[in-house]
Amino acid sequence: MNFQKHILKSLAAFFIIWTFIIGGLLSTAQDLPPNEDLSLGASVFVFRSSGRTAQKKFVSANRTKRTKIQRLVAVKNIRKQYNNLAVVTTRRKRVKIVQPETVQIEVAKKSAKKSAKEASLALTGAAQFYYDNNEMDKSIDLYREAIDLDEKNSDAILGLSDALASKASDLLEKDKPQEARGLFDEAIKLNDKNSVAYSGLGEIYDSIDDNDKAILNYEKALALNSDLTELYAPLGILYSQKNEIAKAEDFLNKAIAINRKDASVQYFLGVVRFKQNRYEDARAALTQSTILDATMPEAHYYLGEVLVKLDRETEAIYEYKEAIRLKPTYVDAWFGLGAAEYKRENYVESIAAYTETNRLKNDIGAAHANLADAYRQLKEYGKANGEYTLAAVFIKDDAELYSNWGFCLGKVQKWNNAILRLNEGLALSADHIDYTNLGWAYYNASQIDLKSKLPQAKADGKAKLQQAEAALQKAVSIKNDFAPAYINLGITQNDLGEYQAAVDSLKRANELRKNSVFTINELGIAYRKLNDYDNAIKQFERAVVLNDKYAIGYYNLGEAQFRRRNVKEAKKAHEKLKKLDTNLAKALEILIIGAKMK
Template sequence: MHRCLKSVLVLPALAAASLLLTGFTWSFGKDKCASAIELAQKLPATTDELQRSRTETEILSLCSDGAAATYVQGVQAERAGNLDGAIAAYRRALQQEPNLAAANGSLGMLYQHKGLTDDAAVELTKALTSLRIPAYHKALGKVMTERRFYALALYHYGEVLRQAPDDAGAIAGQAEVYAAQGQIDRAMDEYRRALLLVPAHEQASLDLSRLYLQQNQPDKALDTLKKAVTANPRSAPLHLALGDLYDKRGDKQQAEYEWLLGGKKSAAAGTPAAQPGGIARGDQLAALGEIERAAEAYQSVLTEQPDAVIPYERLGTLYFKAGRDGDAITAYREASYRNSLNADVYYNLGRLYEKRSQLDEAIVSYKRAIERKPDHADARLKMADLRLSRGNVPEAIEQYVEFLKLKPESADIHLKLARIFLKNKQPSYAEDSYKAVLKLAPDNLEANRDLASIYRNKGENDKAIALYKKALQLQKDDAETRNALIALYVKEKQYDDLTVLLKQAVEIAPDDPNNHYKLGLIYDFNKDYENAIASYKSAIDLKADHARALNALGRVYMKSGRLSEAREALEAAKNADPNLVEASVLLNNIQDDFNPEPRKLTKKKGKSSKKSTAKKGSRTTKSKAPAKAATKPKKKNQ
């Protein structure tokens, strides 16, 4: 009986391991870096400067090389006026921890400040999924107004006012939306309400005075601007607007005085800034948001100088920022025809073409931007993305490499390049790129996992295991990483580590029957049958028809000689899954061991029929012996 059981029940190590390669759920205790992340998420809502400083110091001390610390570095760079450095730091922080909403918010605010409305909208929206910060709503409201999504703009301004009813900026933002929708009276009421709260509010004063002028109420416009410059005497836009208004009323002396306070040179000098239609005048009006008047100023230059390039460049930028894409394209084309040397003209034109899905034109524009300015990193990145999207991988790689020469701290582009190399079967280049990612962002999940896979394919299993373990620390429910680590533990015969991994899975998700089943398998493999039985039973308690756990339990009972219990478990396994072949095989062996004779009858039909005939003719062994003796002499005589 025992020989039969042994031949059926021996399982190869790899077969057992293959059953382990399914998902787990991970969740470890909070560490210092997790605490630092929590503190970082609270920073945007902290208004007390002393408290902010203390929090930043605590974050840096808790986890000096984590995502939260990188975020704090961005905050400090932004505070020092290094906006590009701040953007780079926020992006690195998000590479380390994609769910760091505070970094999304800060990045979105800077994008909005730089006029990158599409990028700002993405980052601010991500931030608001976790952090209901009024400043984020206000910035997104401004973005939506510029993009003419007025309903969304009003929603975000409304969210600000729900938390801070006296926020003059949000009230002025609502007024701007109402004005854009033609609700002039309502807009004027909102501007007045904002100025009651903050008399020095620059934009509300400028916008309200402009509306008064549109309504043919110049005295009210003048009164509004005078009150504004009294409350905000250092505002150059307010002084310039007041000077323009005095100029319209014929008070040249007062106009000159206000223009001087606003930083404008004397008109008597005859400089372009003083000319009503000059480039400088157009720039001033553009800064005040006077789109139409700025455009008229630029066009007045073209009346006298039709071949001038700069007015078209300025017009293109004016319309580009205002969201008037068609007018911007027309102006930028004119600048391009006149052989503009301004790389941003071609870069912005490329973005406009790309927005309209005119990809060939976009590629040409980005190429010309790079020709004008070889170190135009953003143009190279746009060119690389377009080349990649159209399947031109070699040129895409070339542009990504050139971009990284200009901005080597861009971990996200190193990661993209690594994946391109890996997809195109260039593992050595991919390895270098992944190492560059991990140098900039050691906690990048994808880089740790993908580089581990490269090492695993090269047979450098120790390195692969170290990186997979790091990846699991970063994302404890990463099934892909966990399965790869399990396979390596089996291959390297690190069964103790494997057992720890499986025990952790049970501790993390005790209600998952598969976790108990897989832990039972490793106990089973190590011949720890009592623990194996306990684990299989736990799986069955959670899921009564868990066919594989029932089958494994029956198999262990057979190994332990508990055949009646084995039969019960295996029959339950067969009922749960009629296609489970092993359960049927094991059941047949149990039946053979209970009644071995029928098994012999079915295997050797010829011999059994002979014996059956002999038994019918003779019932004793004595009658058989003479028969054999009688035949032997006869054989010799023949």
């Protein structure tokens, strides 16, 4: 019996990993893993997520917004559109265009022959000449002179407002927003209906991420001049950033109706569709954007995000790589690539992508956690523990992180640390899974103590078994149809010598998940501990029928048959065992021979 106990306990170092996917699946989600994943004497760990489950997401602090080039192009297009509208054309028709040389002579003679008002009109005509020829500095100077001569010259006042707005737009195109802002402000003081000036201020506020003021000025411009359709796109983008999706969609649809070949508008419409969970529509818009302009890394990135949502990871990986090719420091794309590779179970590639993510930006908790998960999948538990440690610096409220971390700590035999981490997860979640896993850790920690020769170790081991039992009792009280908790509970009760309780727990586990070889074998052990050989043999026979390569089952069957004095059946089990596991076969043989010698 002591030898048998030694054999059983020597196998307790093995872990059983049971993957349990939370939500979204039918009742079969709680099925136990394949039999070959199970080992005698161990307990069951429950993962919330499988390898192909989407990992933690990284929400970038960067806003989805127009690039500097896109904004500058918009400024140019708005000004061009404005100049083609009747508002300016009508005013030009009211003013006689005058050659500048003639104007200077006229002004020189004004004191003798001309009134100040007439001279002001002449200067206004000359200023308009320079405006039409895009010589804004000269135009502004002459408009100012005209106003000095006649402060009621409305054409000069409106013309100066236009010229100031035009020069400010030039400065915006040259990326000099601070200089431009003063001119736009002056233009509005002269003419509070100058839509170009409001539009320009909108661009400036947009560039510094002051969404509310940007929208206010854009909408003033559009209210003053509904023909400024170039404003649809920036307004749609800003409303998208404010998550006012209905308004965003309205403006972007208007922009698309005007110009379907605008790559940036297609891109932002795709982003809005993505936020609406309209993934096929988003894919269509973003694909069109990349066709119209293949050089936009953001479009490729978001197309990758959409394709992941559509379970098209292979295509998504291509888009993420395109985004990275165009912008090698694109953190979001590296992160997305890591997640897509993980979902495809390409863990080596996932590790490479997450490692680069962390090199570029090392304070993303989700990147460290996801990298740890990838290492865990490759059984590189030491590296996984290092990344979980870093992740926990940034993530304080994720029970799954602490659960996975606890598992990896257990895999490197740091059981006390594993218990600490699982308790941290329990404090955040406290559901049946957390209690089941805590029971798993206490059970396995107890096995280390029970094998120790230190005087206090045996008592510590029993105490941990009792803590395991308490945690597992809590798990089944929360969810009375959760098979893994009953399995762990039955195993723990076996080790505590509570054999009838173990039988009850393992029978319940077997009711919930029939044909689990591991559970059936453990139930047989519980009966065997009660010296109920008939029921024990029934369980062991059933186990090896379900899996005729289950060596532990044959060992237990042979031992039980021998104890029942059925030597012929014991030898049959021994013959089968010799083909499966020579060490166990020798152990059974020694048991039989030793008993015969006695």
